[in-house]
Amino acid sequence: MISVAEAKSLIQENVSPMPVHPVSLALAAGHTLSADIYAKHDIPAFEQSSMDGYALRFEDKDLPLTITGEMQAGVATQFQLLAGQAARIFTGAPLPSGADTVVMQEKVTVNNGMLTILDTQLSKGLNVRHKGAEVAKGALAISKGSQLSPAAIGFIAGIGYAELEVHQTPAVGIIVTGKELQQPGRELNFGQVYESNSYSLTAALQQCGLNDIHFYLADDHLEELTAVLQEALTQNDVVLLTGGVSVGDYDFVIRAAEQCGIKQIFHKVKQKPGKPLYFGKKEAKVVFGLPGNPSSVLSCFYQYVLPALEKMASRKSRLKVVEAVLTQDCTKAAGLTHFLKAHFNDGNVTPLYAQESFRMSSFAQANGMIELKEEETNFTAGMKVKVYLFPE
Incomplete structure (x- = not known):
């Protein structure tokens, strides 16, 4: 097994930004x-009114003004505004040549085609969007x-x-393995569990703006898994397998990867949950073998898969890392880094109930994960710990 830090470093060394x-x-x-x-171009490309009103020369604001024309948004021609004149104007319309100010229609009176300005706060250039104000x-x-x-x-x-x-953003294939899996909405038979990993992974990918996702299902047979993995490799840049990465009689991911020509970069990380994590590469394509337990899948996604996808898509990380004050004591054995489902609020972080890797009820309440370092064993309330905050 390798450390969490080594695993993250190896992944970053073996993924590259996608083409342009x-x-x-x-x-x-x-x-x-x-x-x-x-x-x-200059945007706006002309002096533009920001509201409905009357365009005028500011120096004429105290005079009775003759209304000589009208400027609507989209008008293709411009006329000259002379001394003592004003023009009716609407939001988004170009100012007549010579005009430099717009007075709101609510702050004037109009009688027999003559305009009187009532706005005592009118200033030069008011209510005008200047040429190039957005960008030159x-x-x-x-x-x-x-x-x-x-x-x-x-x-x-x-x-x-x-x-x-x-x-480019990577296309992602999700391969779910296991004959015990039943789709949600169907009757659950004895020995079956509902398949949830593809749903949580798809939701996590979509939340991060990655929508080119393909789903595959493979039974616990080496030949079938190998064929499905080969198909997924031809259609995707990244392949995520859930389940089948341990050392049981029906765990075939490692052998299927070998048969597909995938080079193993590492298998097993000194962490809990997610110890059997696998990472491999075939040319520019990368493969993650995620443990089957739902909590392990999502933990490994945030810690390892998401940073790889973000590098491939040339994006900034959406997984924020902060220091927070632990609100209660925690203990663990030395030798593994622990990631605890937790709730972060106002600089404090609280480990949640049900930390077992098969349990998702606490993960559904979590907004982050606490990292407890590999060799440390006792963590007391009041000490600062590293927290990974999930994307929102």
Whole structure:
């Protein structure tokens, strides 16, 4: 067995960022930009009204003004505003040439085509979005390495880009093994358990913006698992197997991986839960063999799989690491790093009940995991411990 730190280091050494490719803006959400984006135009491209009202020359604000025209959003022509004149204007419309201020329609009176301004607080340039106020032509609009949030997508659309260069996100295959598994919603027969690992893994992947997911089911037979694993390798960049990584008579993951030409990087980590964790590689594709117990699966996902996927997608880590004050005593034997399901709040962290690897009820209440170091045995209330906070 290797240490937790060694396992994490080996994974990072053996995964690389995915290639760059162009995508349409409509499909770019969640990806990471591979190149800086510069503004091709001033945005706005003209002096623009920020509300419905009247455009005028500020120096004329104390005069009765003749309303000489109207500017609507999307108008294709502009007219000249002369001294003593004003123009009706609407939100988003260009200002007439010569105008520099917009007064709100609620702060004027209009009689017989003449405008009187009642706004005693009116200042020059008020209610005007200036040319290039959002971004100036040629300026850096958004930097490479930025993850494309909904707001970033809207901003990029607003400066006129329809296609972007982004890092690919990995396709992920999930192989669930075990003849004892029954799908939720069906009748549970004697000896069966409901299959939950594919659901928790799929939800965790989707929560992190990874949606190219394929699901496979394999019985506890070496030949069948080998064939399913080979198929998954052809269709995915990362393959996650759940179950079958221990040393029982029906645990075939290691042998199936060998038959598929996967190079084992490590098998077994000095940790609880998740000691049988397997990691292998075939060319640029990586394979994780996760233990079958549901709590172990999700613990290993956050500690090992998610950081690998984020490096492949060139994303920043979503698993925050903080120090927190332990609220109760804990003890364990030396020799294994322990990850405890926990609840973090306002700098304090409390281990939850039901830490066994098959139990998910406490995991469903957890918002993080406490790491208890390998060689330490006693942890007292009030001491600081490392906590991994789950993505939200």
